[in-house]
Amino acid sequence: MSSTVLFTIAMLGILGFLAAVILYFVAQKFRVVEDPRIDLVNEALPGANCGGCGYTGCRAFAETLVKSTSFDGLNCPVGGADTMGKVALILDRQPVAVEPRVAVLRCNGTPANAARTSYYDGAVSCRVAHSLYGGTTGCHYGCLGCGDCVDACKFDAMYMDPVTELPVIIDDKCVACGACVKACPRNIIELRKRNKKDRKIYVSCVNKDKGGPARKACKVACIGCGKCVKVCPYEAITMENNLAFIDSYKCKLCRKCVAECPTGAILEIGFPVREERPAQPAEAATN
Amino acid sequence: MFKTFPKGGIHPPENKLTADKPIVVLPVPPQVTVPVSQHIGAPAVPVVEKGTEVKAGQIIAEAKGFVSANIHSPVSGKVNKIDTFVDTTGYKQTAVLIDVQGDEWVETVDRSTTLVKEITMTREQIIERCKECGLVGLGGATFPTHIKMTVPSGKKCDLVIINGVECEPYLTSDHRLMLERGAEVLTGAAIIMKALGVERVIVGIEANKPDAIKHLTDLAAGFQGITIQPLKVKYPQGGEKQLIKACTGREVPSGGLPLDVGVVVQNVGTAYAVYEAVQKNKPLVERVVTVTGKKVKEPGNFQVRIGTPVTSLIEAAGGMPDDTGKVVNGGPMMGKALAMTDVPVTKGTSGIILFPSEESRRAVVQPCIRCGKCSSACAMGLEPWLISVLSEKAMFEKAEEEKITDCMECGACAYTCPAKRPLLDYIRLGKSTVIRMARERITK
Numbered sequence: 001m002s003s004t005v006l007f008t009i010a011m012l013g014i015l016g017f018l019a020a021v022i023l024y025f026v027a028q029k030f031r032v033v034e035d036p037r038i039d040l041v042n043e044a045l046p047g048a049n050c051g052g053c054g055y056t057g058c059r060a061f062a063e064t065l066v067k068s069t070s071f072d073g074l075n076c077p078v079g080g081a082d083t084m085g086k087v088a089l090i091l092d093r094q095p096v097a098v099e100p101r102v103a104v105l106r107c108n109g110t111p112a113n114a115a116r117t118s119y120y121d122g123a124v125s126c127r128v129a130h131s132l133y134g135g136t137t138g139c140h141y142g143c144l145g146c147g148d149c150v151d152a153c154k155f156d157a158m159y160m161d162p163v164t165e166l167p168v169i170i171d172d173k174c175v176a177c178g179a180c181v182k183a184c185p186r187n188i189i190e191l192r193k194r195n196k197k198d199r200k201i202y203v204s205c206v207n208k209d210k211g212g213p214a215r216k217a218c219k220v221a222c223i224g225c226g227k228c229v230k231v232c233p234y235e236a237i238t239m240e241n242n243l244a245f246i247d248s249y250k251c252k253l254c255r256k257c258v259a260e261c262p263t264g265a266i267l268e269i270g271f272p273v274r275e276e277r278p279a280q281p282a283e284a285a286t287n
Numbered sequence: 288m289f290k291t292f293p294k295g296g297i298h299p300p301e302n303k304l305t306a307d308k309p310i311v312v313l314p315v316p317p318q319v320t321v322p323v324s325q326h327i328g329a330p331a332v333p334v335v336e337k338g339t340e341v342k343a344g345q346i347i348a349e350a351k352g353f354v355s356a357n358i359h360s361p362v363s364g365k366v367n368k369i370d371t372f373v374d375t376t377g378y379k380q381t382a383v384l385i386d387v388q389g390d391e392w393v394e395t396v397d398r399s400t401t402l403v404k405e406i407t408m409t410r411e412q413i414i415e416r417c418k419e420c421g422l423v424g425l426g427g428a429t430f431p432t433h434i435k436m437t438v439p440s441g442k443k444c445d446l447v448i449i450n451g452v453e454c455e456p457y458l459t460s461d462h463r464l465m466l467e468r469g470a471e472v473l474t475g476a477a478i479i480m481k482a483l484g485v486e487r488v489i490v491g492i493e494a495n496k497p498d499a500i501k502h503l504t505d506l507a508a509g510f511q512g513i514t515i516q517p518l519k520v521k522y523p524q525g526g527e528k529q530l531i532k533a534c535t536g537r538e539v540p541s542g543g544l545p546l547d548v549g550v551v552v553q554n555v556g557t558a559y560a561v562y563e564a565v566q567k568n569k570p571l572v573e574r575v576v577t578v579t580g581k582k583v584k585e586p587g588n589f590q591v592r593i594g595t596p597v598t599s600l601i602e603a604a605g606g607m608p609d610d611t612g613k614v615v616n617g618g619p620m621m622g623k624a625l626a627m628t629d630v631p632v633t634k635g636t637s638g639i640i641l642f643p644s645e646e647s648r649r650a651v652v653q654p655c656i657r658c659g660k661c662s663s664a665c666a667m668g669l670e671p672w673l674i675s676v677l678s679e680k681a682m683f684e685k686a687e688e689e690k691i692t693d694c695m696e697c698g699a700c701a702y703t704c705p706a707k708r709p710l711l712d713y714i715r716l717g718k719s720t721v722i723r724m725a726r727e728r729i730t731k
Contacts, residue, residue, distance in 0.1 A: 118626040121613075121649050123709035125679070128716050133378065133626050140379055 037066050037090055044086040045076060050154050052077040052177025071096040078155075078175040099249075100194040101176040103157075103169050107188045108204040108267070109142040110164040114218035120144075130185035138217030141207045143167070143188055152183035171198045192248035199270035201246060201253055203228075208241040215263065222265040228257035289494050291519035292529040295666035297699045299522055299620065301495060305459045305579050308587040310467055313603055315387055319362050319594030320631040321347065322374045322382040326423040327430050328354030333383055339366045343592075344393035344570050347383050350421070356431045357421035358383075361572035361592035363391040375597075375616045375623070375630045382631070385594070396569045402470050403566040406478055413482040413565055420564035421571050421634075425556030426450060426525065427617060429635040432557060436482045438546065444483050445549040448534055449476045449490040449558050451499065452518060452525040455618025458638040460575040461555045463588045465492070465499040468559055469506050475558030477510055478565050483551055488513045489534045490555075493520045522620065523697035527552045529666050541693050556637075576600060576632060580641035582608040594631045600639055601628060612644030620698045653706040661700035661710060667693050671700035675710040678717025687721045694718055 042062040049057040053076055055064055065074060065087055075098045076083045088095035114137040120129055126148040134140035145165040150158045157173035158180060160166075167180075169189075181189045188206050203222050207214040211223035224242030236250035237257060246257070246266070258268045324330035331348035341347060341360040348358035360383075367384040374380055392398060408416065418433035438444050449472070453461040465472055476488045490507070492500050492515060500517050507513045516534050518524055528539045530552060537548040545552050553561075556574065563569040572593050579586040584605025591600060597614070601607050607614075607628075615622040616630075617637055661671035669690060677686040694714050701711040 121624070121647075123652075123712035125712070125716075128709075128712045131716050131719060132623070132712075134373060136626075140373075 035066050038062050040090045041065050041087050044079075044083060044090060046078045046083060048078050048154060048177075050078060050175075050177040050179060052175065052179065066091065077101065077177050080175070101191045102171055102174050102194040102198070102200075103176060103178075103180055103189050104192045104200060104202055105143070105167060105169060105189055106202065106204055106206050107143040107166060108220045108265070109137055109139055109218050110166060113220045114139055114142065120146075126183075127185050139207055139209075139214070139221065140217075141186060141188075141209075142205075142218065144186065148183045148185070149180035149189060152179040154179060195248075195253060195270075197270050199253055199268075201251055201255060201258060201266065201268050202248070203244045203246055203265055204267045205265045206243065208243050210242055214242065220264050223263055225262060227260045227262065228266060231256045231260045289517050289519040290533050291521050292524060292532040292666060294668055295664050295699065296521040296523065296529075297664050297703055298520065299456050299702060301520070302456045302579075302581070302619075303459050303462070303495070304457065304581070305577055305586045305588055306462055306496075308459070308463070310460075310463050310575055310588045310590050311603070312590045313592075313595070313600070315362050315390055315592055316595045316599050317387055318367070318596075319385050319387065319592060320372055320382045320596070321358060321361065321385065321594040322372065322380055322631065322633055323348045323358055324374075324380050325358065325429060325593070325633040325635060326356040327428060328352065328356070330381065331355060331358045331421075333369050333381070335360075335366050335369075335383065337366055337368050340364075341366060341385060342391050342393045344396045344572060346421075346570075347385075350418070350431075354431060354434060356423050357419065357570070359421055359570040359572050360385060361594050362387045364388040373627065373630060375625065375633055375636060397567040398569070399567075402474070404470075404474055406474075406481055406565070408478075408481075408565060410482050410484060413478055413561075416565050416568070417482075417561060420560075420569070422557065422560050422564055423571065423634050424554055425560060425574060425634065425637070426554035427621065427635055427637055429633075432553070432561065435551060435553070436479065438483060438551075442546045443549055444546060444551055445485055445487070446535065446551075447476065447480050447483060447485055447488045448530055448550055448552045449479075449488060449555055450525055450527075450530055450552055451490050451492040451496075451503075451555045452530060453496070454493060454520075454522045454525040455620055455622075455638075456522075457579050457640050458577050458618050459579075460577045460588050460637055462496050462499055464559055464575055465496070465555055466502055469499075469502050471562045472555050472558045473503065473506055473510050473513055474566065475560070475562035476513060476553075478561050479551070479553055479558060480512065486512050490515045491518050491524075491530050491534050492516070493518050493524060495520045523666055523695070523699060526666065526695050526697060528695070541690055571634060574632070574634065574636070576636055577638040578604040578641075579638065580608070580611070580643070581646070582610070582643050583641050584608070591632055593634060597625065597628045597630050597632060597636075597639055600632065601641070607641060608643065610644050611641045612647030613642045615640045615642065620702065621696060649709070650707040652708055655706055655708055658705060660703045660705060664699040664703040666697065666699065667695065669694055671710045671714060672708075674717060675700075675708070675713040678713040678720070683717060683720050683724060686717045687724070691717050691721050692725075 045058040047058050053061045055061040085095045116136050120136050124146050126144040126146040129144045135144050147160045149167050157170045158167050161168050176191050205222040207221045214221040229237045229239050234252050236247045238245050258266045329352035332351045333348045335347045342363045345360045347360045350357050364385045364387040367386045369383050371379045372382040414433050414436050422432035423429040480488050504515045531550050560571050575590050577588050578600050614625045674686050674689050674691045698711050
């Protein structure tokens with residue numbers, strides 16, 4: 001009885017030792033040398049794996065960061081300056097200040113502004129609706145309202161407003177990862193420079209039709225009149241395909257264009273109420 | 288003996304309300320809108336401009352590129368403008384708007400109704416004529432006919448199948464065409480046979496059209512090599528691959544074309560158009576459209592000019608019933624709901640169906656329970672539940688491995704789904720994405 005137990009222990013011991021020796025040599029032979037900083041950087045990153053940096057996940061981004069020689073074009077939009085500062089410390093480099101950005105919805109096609117011409121009954125997905133037809137309004141560029149962007153947001157920074165039928169971006173929670181920008185089949189959402197107090201001036205329209213049809217489809221469409229381009233003292237506004245675009249990096253938030261716009265397509269958000277001319281109503285919804 | 292395809296298939300209620308309604312030729316509308324893209328492939332390029340006087344049958348847009356088709360003026364009059372319009376596909380595209388004045392045709396078009404049976408043209412001439420006349424497949428896919436009739440080197444064609452199945456519920460335009468223009472359809476089939484250099488034509492017709500089967504069988508006695516094949520009623524028998532399997536037992540390989548098994552399939556409507564183009568030199572400017580629906584006052588089959596607004600078709604059928612919930616362009620299975628009725632009839636418009644609101648809305652979507660009904664219904668042997676979820680979750684590489692591109696979008700899966708899942712919506716999305724990905728791979 002006892003000899004069986006002893007024999008078993010001895011055999012297992014010898015086997016274990018042999019396996020250990022083999023494993024030791026195998027480990028020596030096939031050792032992968034990895035930069036220890038990758039782990040450190042990976043820990044410093046938020047770990048959301050949102051892909052906002054342009055890489056498949058935080059680990060892939062950490063590897064890229066360690067391999068890179070400068071921070072040019074590399075930024076974690078989620079962690080922002082804090083995280084990049086920590087990464088810079090680990091990698092012993094100077095951090096590069098990247099201006100924070102925020103997602104902005106460039107459509108104001110609420111049922112009040114853009115009359116509904118049809119009822120969409122298909123799968124609840126903007127991608128599907130977009131592949132089928134122009135949409136429930138006369139505007140073939142605007143928001144379809146199925147909420148693909150909301151589904152894509154990993155930071156709980158968006159929700160669908162049942163009244164306006166448009167998604168709402170919560171500025172405080174938005175980290176500008178760009179997931180919603182990619183999810184939107186109509187390229188309505190844009191990442192713009194985040195200004196002080198979350199102030200914004202932007203053209204809330206992506207309709208590239210000529211003035212007449214655009215206005216017919218939606219009361220607050222950009223009709224491409226070009227008044228804003230003329231009035232802008234900083235050359236921040238460009239006009240392409242009957243659609244004005246305000247460069248958020250050139251814009252100095254003077255608000256001259258807002259007063260000039262005949263359809264109210266340019267929104268100003270986060271500003272105090274004007275003395276001489278009250279701000280356009282019904283904008284808070286698209287905030 | 289009724290034949291059919293072995294795998295999958297469903298039996299939706301037929302509702303062929305207009306089967307005994309003769310084709311009515313509608314008057315020319317005061318204005319037509321002719322889109323320059325009414326076919327698969329590159330849009331045609333307009334060759335007229337604002338103010339140009341055109342005659343019916345005159346070319347107004349020329350084919351551009353290999354896969355493309357000419358567009359002819361369906362009416363005589365003056366070009367009002369060339370602008371973008373929303374067409375039946377729901378997208379904006381360029382169209383030529385013509386104000387109608389009188390009804391004057393180009394002199395070369397023979398508008399008499401006498402049957403010309405003798406085929407004097409050579410193979411090359413026939414194909415060239417089909418190309419000139421802007422012929423496309425009228426079954427719905429609108430693939431340019433002249434390309435289908437040109438057998439590429441290395442391939443061999445030994446059989447032509449004429450598709451008279453019309454398996455879509457409600458639609459009867461092909462049925463009426465076979466009954467009323469049967470001799471022309473069969474002559475067209477003989478022309479296609481000559482163009483492809485084959486000896487044999489099979490006309491496949493489903494058993495729910497016994498009058499058409501009898502009529503064509505009688506007529507076929509006067510033609511060399513044409514046989515009529517009655518088929519069991521089953522959807523989607525009108526699909527090329529299903530029809531070939533049903534008629535011959537040959538199976539088109541995955542990703543392949545009917546030519547891979549030596550077959551070319553043409554719709555009866557196309558055969559009729561081929562007859563008109565070759566024997567009468569008449570371009571494709573008219574087609575038969577079924578306008579129907581359970582509450583429509585006077586449903587019927589109408590022969591209309593391309594570019595006629597759908598609204599005037601609905602007027603012709605007694606106006607839109609009050610509680611219409613959905614207007615579908617095409618059959619109820621594969622057709623597409625129209626976002627607006629102010630769109631023109633194109634070469635691919637086979638029917639306009641007006642559904643009452645209680646029949647039109649989709650039911651509430653419930654979770655998939657993996658019952659496998661969709662897999663049993665799929666005539667292509669796919670797993671619709673799987674490829675639809677893969678498309679929904681944007682796993683397109685995986686969907687490609689599951690042969691999503693073999694799907695012909697017949698909708699049998701979504702029809703049979705007890706959870707009412709929008710299977711086809713997602714499959715369509717995935718299919719188009721996978722095709723685009725594959726194309727990008729080739730160009731890279």
